[in-house]
Amino acid sequence: xxxxxxxxxxxxxxxxxxxxxxxxxxxxxxxxxxxxxxxxxxxxxxxxxxxxxxxxxxxxxxxxxxxxxxxxxxxxxxxxxxxxxxxxxxxxxxxxxxxxxxxxxxxxxxxxxxxxxxxxxxxxxxxxxxxxxxxxxxxxxxxxxxxxxxxxxxxxxxxxxxxxxxxxxxxxxxxxxxxxxxxxxxxxxxxxxxxxxxxxxxxxxxxxxxxxxxxxxxxxxxxxxxxxxxxxxxxxxxxx
Amino acid sequence: xxxxxxxxxxxxxxxxxxxxxxxxxxxxxxxxxxxxxxxxxxxxxxxxxxxxxxxxxxxxxxxxxxxxxxxxxxxxxxxxxxxxxxxxxxxxxxxxxxxxxxxxxxxxxxxxxxxxxxxxxxxxxxxxxxxxxxxxxxxxxxxxxxxxxxxxxxxxxxxxxxxxxxxxxxxxxxxxxxxxxxxxxxxxxxxxxxxxxx
Numbered sequence: 417x418x419x420x421x422x423x424x425x426x427x428x429x430x431x432x433x434x435x436x437x438x439x440x441x442x443x444x445x446x447x448x449x450x451x452x453x454x455x456x457x458x459x460x461x462x463x464x465x466x467x468x469x470x471x472x473x474x475x476x477x478x479x480x481x482x483x484x485x486x487x488x489x490x491x492x493x494x495x496x497x498x499x500x501x502x503x504x505x506x507x508x509x510x511x512x513x514x515x516x517x518x519x520x521x522x523x524x525x526x527x528x529x530x531x532x533x534x535x536x537x538x539x540x541x542x543x544x545x546x547x548x549x550x551x552x553x554x555x556x557x558x559x560x561x562x563x564x565x566x567x568x569x570x571x572x573x574x575x576x577x578x579x580x581x582x583x584x585x586x587x588x589x590x591x592x593x594x595x596x597x598x599x600x601x602x603x604x605x606x607x608x609x610x611x612x613x614x615x616x617x618x619x620x621x622x623x624x625x626x627x628x629x630x631x632x633x634x635x636x637x638x639x640x641x642x643x644x645x646x647x648x649x650x651x652x653x654x655x656x
Numbered sequence: 657x658x659x660x661x662x663x664x665x666x667x668x669x670x671x672x673x674x675x676x677x678x679x680x681x682x683x684x685x686x687x688x689x690x691x692x693x694x695x696x697x698x699x700x701x702x703x704x705x706x707x708x709x710x711x712x713x714x715x716x717x718x719x720x721x722x723x724x725x726x727x728x729x730x731x732x733x734x735x736x737x738x739x740x741x742x743x744x745x746x747x748x749x750x751x752x753x754x755x756x757x758x759x760x761x762x763x764x765x766x767x768x769x770x771x772x773x774x775x776x777x778x779x780x781x782x783x784x785x786x787x788x789x790x791x792x793x794x795x796x797x798x799x800x801x802x803x804x805x806x807x808x809x810x811x812x813x814x815x816x817x818x819x820x821x822x823x824x825x826x827x828x829x830x831x832x833x834x835x836x837x838x839x840x841x842x843x844x845x846x847x848x849x850x851x852x853x854x
Contacts, residue, residue: 421790421848422841425797428790429709430814440704443718444696450726451689 480569570601574610581613587620608639612647624654677741687729696725699742706746710753710810712795716760723756724748739824746811747825754803761799764792797847801840804828808836809844 479489577593580586594614598607615630631654633639634647683691703724707717724745731748735741798806804826811822812833819837823830 422794422845425790425794425848426813428787429794430816431787432705432708432791439714439718440700443704443721444693444700446722447696447725448689448693450722451687451692451729454726454729455687455689 570597570604573597573600574604574606577610577613581617587617590614591617591621608642612643615647615650619650619654624656628654677737681732681735681737681741684729684732692725692728695728695741695745699745700725702742703745703749706810706815707749707753707756709814710749710798710807711756711760712792712798713760713763715763716756719759720749720752720756723752727752739821743821743825747827750807750826753807757799757803757806764795793848794844797844800847801843805836805840805843808833809840812837813841 573593574597577590577597580593581590584590591614594610594617597604597610598614601607604610611630612634615627615634618624618627618630628651631647631651634643635651637644680691680694684695700721704717704721707720707724708714711717711720727748728745732744735744739747798809801809807826808822811817811825812819817825819830819833822833826833828836
């Protein structure tokens with residue numbers, strides 16, 4: 417009985433009267449209007465976002481090309497109100513620097529410990545040593561590394577400091593340049609090397625107290641075994 | 657020779673149809689309003705009939721039809737041409753239907769409470785009244801089913817689609833569709849008996 421009733425009801429539902437032509441046309445108009453609104457919204461969004469994105473890209477490129485990325489970053493931080501951290505390839509956690517580190521990062525200055533005066537502990541690197549780029553490739557030789565530097569302005573800062581320290585042998589300028597690099601990338605990939613070289617610049621400038629406090633972390637093993645021996649030897653010589 | 661000629665003509669026509677369908681899908685993907693209008697004109701009746709049967713309420717059905725065609729340019733990106741465009745439209749309607757089921761229930765309750773249902777003019781008013789009553793009764797019984805069983809019943813029994821087609825629409829195996837249908841019919845029979853009409 418109920419089966420027949422279900423069949424009958426099913427047929428009844430199937431034969432439900434069609435919707436009037438007027439309702440169908442009204443819904444068609446709603447659909448077209450809805451589509452139009454969607455298109456307008458999308459266009460508005462594009463018209464707003466595209467120039468914004470283009471401006472951002474242009475400003476970033478300009479900043480990277482002129483070495484004013486730091487300035488751009490400051491402006492962005494002020495505008496957006498968020499701290500923009502410059503991406504670094506390996507965020508430096510001091511404890512992670514182990515004895516293997518110097519082998520792959522030759523850009524910090526080697527120190528001889530044998531001689532007695534402090535200045536003799538800071539030999540001028542041989543001219544054969546290239547003012548190496550932090551990545552270990554020759555300057556200007558590798559277009560890929562040049563491209564990387566254009567992208568990462570911190571590497572440009574590192575190279576400036578490196579040149580002042582190792583090529584020009586100008587400790588005052590080198591110190592300022594190391595400070596600039598460390599301000600821009602306090603946890604950058606080459607921060608330990610920069611800190612060590614900064615300490616050496618302080619030694620050369622005769623600012624012993626500051627040099628001692630800069631060398632302390634290396635001597636106490638805050639950077640693992642990296643420059644631990646050299647820093648300890650220098651501290652001994654600098655002891656008041 | 658004539659048979660061969662006819663085969664050639666048929667193949668040519670099929671190829672043309674397929675090309676036109678592909679072009680239409682491409683235009684839909686670009687959200688071309690004229691393409692949406694074309695598809696609406698060709699398929700709105702089928703989508704509307706399904707929506708009305710599934711939801712049991714004309715206003716909710718219109719809302720569902722609207723939603724199906726407005727979301728079509730977005731949804732058609734997933735269309736691979738494995739099924740007919742009409743089948744694809746019904747599957748969009750199925751996906752959007754669950755949002756409209758409750759609204760349709762509320763509207764139907766309100767309409768029956770205020771006695772606003774009007775009988776269509778018919779040559780046999782008694783038969784028409786009976787048909788209307790049964791359709792309304794079945795719609796109410798459908799409200800008690802889970803949406804999957806409800807969809808399976810409407811597609812298989814009311815719209816008389818094959819389980820393979822329903823399987824494509826709902827994106828479930830045929831066996832699952834048949835199981836849903838079995839449970840749906842069992843519950844509906846019980847519901848109709850409880851209502852005491854027969």
